[in-house]
Amino acid sequence: MAEPGLIAAYLTELRYSTSKLPDLDDIVAEVEDHLLMTVAANIARGQTPAEAEAEALARFGSAELVARVFIEQEKRGGAVSTTLTRRAGFAAMLAPPMMLVGGIAANAGKSEQPLSGIGVALCTAATVAFVYGLIGLRVRHGGLGMFGRVAFWLGVVAIPVALPFAYAGIVVLAVEVGLVVVLIGVGMHRARILPRVPVALFAFTLPAWALVWLVLEAAGLDKKGIDVALAAVLTFGAFMTLGLAMSREPALDARGRGAGPLATVE
Amino acid sequence: MKAEALKGHLDLLLLAVVEDGPRHGYALMEELRIRTADALDLPEGTIYPALHRLERAGLLASKWTEVGGRRRRVYELTSHGKGTVEEKRRDWQAFALAVQGVLGPKVEPWPNPA
Known part of the structure; x- marks a missing residue:
């Protein structure tokens, strides 16, 4: 009783x-x-x-x-996986290497070689994959609020905005992508979202870039794009690990139990 | 039906119930119990962590009211949540159709050896 x-x-x-x-x-x-x-x-x-x-x-x-x-x-955190988010995660994981390989191929092939065309095609596909990844991220976390909305649209317009600046567009693009990842990082922090690795990489990107830039500047050394390359590697790594995490979110966990809130119920 | 099979789909079940209109947790649980014919035999308290997570994900929104001197939280589906319910529903229907195709009534093999 x-x-x-x-x-x-x-x-x-x-x-x-x-x-x-x-x-x-x-x-x-x-x-x-x-x-x-x-x-x-x-x-x-x-x-x-x-x-x-x-x-x-x-x-x-x-x-x-x-x-x-x-x-x-x-x-x-606030992660809710769907088929769309898993596919978008896979696309997000592929986008950085496609962009990298496409850029190298476009540059190596010059303007009149077939290799250049393949490179441009890869870069275009990478852009689509990047945007699709961002859409998946929004779906997975309900948009991450205001920060997510701003980051999403900034990500969508990043490449078109950078294009008119020719070679300087690389810096413009880096700044835009940096802002996108910072905003996403803030949104993820506010939503208390795991996984931690991409969050840490996102958060570390801008400080690392600024630190390397300052050190090279103070030492009077030629930067040779090292600072931008470091930021790109961290950003790419963050986006790839985030995409990997999204793409691997199954409906069931390894023990065959639901991955939902009752996964911990014995 | 084993309750375990339903637990993995709790997100969708909760969203689908709220899709019909705003509900507090108790009403949600009662409706789940009725609509699953008591198959979803789970500790009632475990739906609240799920509801809170779905709210953090922007799929649900909640507001507090006061009833009889007590605070009461009512959940409703957001526009983003509606889209997610539709997507998860399509996923589930495709999955159910595929399984039904294998486990459903057997059809004569083709060509019929007889």
């Missing part, structure tokens, strides 16, 4: 178990409302208050279990 006030004790335990979560008060208020509605429904069916509380808690799950699922979900 349940003791009166059992729900209060349960909420105290839940509050303790989820004390590290930022929206703790909201969680407890929501759980309390649910439990009290269940108790009211049980009493309406003829149960005593004590029986009604006991059944409500039994149906709800232990505070330890509910807290564990909350914490697991918190780690997972």
